[in-house]
Amino acid sequence: MTTLLEMRDITKEFPGVKALDRVNLSVEKGEIHAICGENGAGKSTLMKVLSGVYPAGSYDGEIYYDGALAEFRSLSDSEARGIVIIHQELALVPQLSIAENIFLGNERATGGVMQWQETFRRTEELLAKVGLRDAPGTMVDSIGVGKQQLVEIAKALSKDVKLLILDEPTAALQENDSRKLLDLMLELKAQGVTCIIISHKLGEVRYVADTVTVIRDGSTVSRLDAREGLEEDHIVRDMVGRDMTHRFPDRTRRAGEVVMEVEGWNVWHPEHAGRQVIQDISFHVRAGEVVGIAGLMGSGRTELAMSIFGQSWGRNISGQVKLHGKPVDVSRVDRAIDAGLAYVTEDRKSLGLVLDESIRFNTTLANLEQVSSRGVLSEGAETEVAERYRRALGTRTPSVMQKVENLSGGNQQKVVLAKWLFAGPEVLILDEPTRGIDVGAKYEIYSIINDLSAEGKGVVMISSEMPELLGMCDRIYVMNEGAFVGELTAAEASQERIMSLIVTE
Structure with a gap:
């Protein structure tokens, strides 16, 4: 040739x-x-x-x-x-x-x-x-x-x-x-x-x-x-630069008490008044548990997550969210954060990050009260927090003053995670957490998710990659056309079982 x-x-x-x-x-x-x-x-x-x-x-x-x-x-x-x-x-x-x-x-x-x-x-x-x-x-x-x-x-x-x-x-x-x-x-x-x-x-x-x-x-x-x-x-x-015999890190599965319950959740399209997008969904997440949501594109997974997180998508939303058995107000994003929820969007560049700002700026964005006094931000406190999460998550950057637009996809995702971890959530909703990042960075993100579950956090993972759900989740809810059509334990779940639930309902 x-x-x-x-x-x-x-x-x-x-x-x-x-x-x-x-x-x-x-x-x-x-x-x-x-x-x-x-x-x-x-x-x-x-x-x-x-x-x-x-x-x-x-x-x-x-x-x-x-x-x-x-x-x-x-x-x-x-x-x-x-x-x-x-x-x-x-x-x-x-x-x-x-x-x-x-x-x-x-x-x-x-x-x-x-x-x-x-x-x-x-x-x-x-x-x-x-x-x-x-x-x-x-x-x-x-x-x-x-x-x-x-x-x-x-x-x-x-x-x-x-x-x-x-x-x-x-x-x-x-x-x-x-x-x-x-x-x-x-x-x-x-x-x-x-x-x-x-x-x-x-x-x-x-x-x-x-x-x-x-x-x-x-x-x-x-x-x-x-x-x-x-x-x-x-x-x-x-x-x-190393062998990866296992694509997913090992994790000891220890599910505790129910930390979040969603009951009878209904959501209508924000622009098309006659279209119901989420139909009477109920589910729960336990402390230390990674719960997956599987479904095809357009099944309503992202709409479900965003509507729960401060009703940031949809209209005429009804249903109830409970944390530790008590109803909580999730009618606005700030109230959802105060209640103990966090949402890592699938679109980190448009919705998850301020690209032309620094790692430091983005890391503290969801919890400014912790790095301010009497309404005045402390640059020293911001830097300390950003450095702490940079080290903890292994973010590759010469400085926390680096603009996030100059980071790789995997490192940008770590900054999004750092922002929400600093907010101290009880339940973290991850929407396509490894989209657009490579196999090595995926392993690092999976390890972070495992660390969160080991700390007793509840994790909800939405993913279009079936092997990812099968490799990471304790339970998987299967979603189709705005409704849950099945629930599988890790032992029961397979790509064939998930697809069968989608196409037969």
Whole structure:
């Protein structure tokens, strides 16, 4: 095969941090090349170097593309050579149509006048290539995330892409959409498009990749030929630098007294008056117990959690929440926190963190009274608290003054957890607690959850990953169409049993 891309001894430094240290990457024409590594390993930084986001001159090393030395100084430079990167956070304008997004900055115009007929015709051709049947005039904010990913790929194809880079493309997708996207990558490969996929989901790496490069702590660790077969344990060992015989840490299960009860909980949609989203749900959580909630996307899991936590979602909410047998007021978020509840949202970047503020600022945000006197914040007390949780949770950062937007996904999740642990909850509700983080960071989050249960806290875990629920939970409630359709103990639970409850109810 012919080498399309070679990155030699790439080194990239930021103030106080060496993000990449003599990294090497070689990609052959027409292959799908996976880059694996923990959050913060340097995967995305390497791709930003390649695409010109970090321009030539801001890093050491050399890039050879299509047989020639390449010095890209901007995204437009790399795109002009057929290199297109699709970031994990999609770069679409919600208020514009599919056609307008695809040709944004690359408009089909003559003499400054848009050629809409040509734009829509070309859009239809591109949408057909990616298997999207929506009309070119459809507004992007009216389609789901899975379809938005396909629009991004159609946009890339409009630029005559030769090397397509996808950074965690399935992180926000449900299983069916993920598989469609992976199959599309295989189709593009058959059409001669070379792909690089950054992913921590080893199952999908095995499904599509021809070659795998593993990066750890900013350095290249290994290059594996997937066509000869891949062992997930081998990749995990290279990613984290240690054997992980067990994906879930051991835990002694000791459930105590009932700490929280939810009785007859009903919730209606905040905008559609006639639509009931949560229907007469009752459940309980014991001290020291991890209780899972399983269900397909749209089953109402997040809506249930948010409505319990200060009624932050929904309307006409009825039912009762008890802590230690006594009814508590959860009608507002501050009252829910005072009662002893905490909620770690599935959307940490929009709802869980203030991204352009420091770790210190975010850590104390839910319990400012503890770090203030007479309404005046104590910076010293804030720093002490943030440092204590940084050490306790193993957050990787040079300083608690670091902005959280500069942290990896796993470390951002630790900051969210620190914020709510400092609030001192009796029950912690975790909504997709390991979404978008790698296998090594997942293990660390699981260990934190186990420590909480060992302290006698009640934990509710919502997850779309069945193995995660099966590996962590003492009991699992199964949810479908806004109602609980079954309850399984850890001994009874299996992926087959859970799916059977969902599809037969």
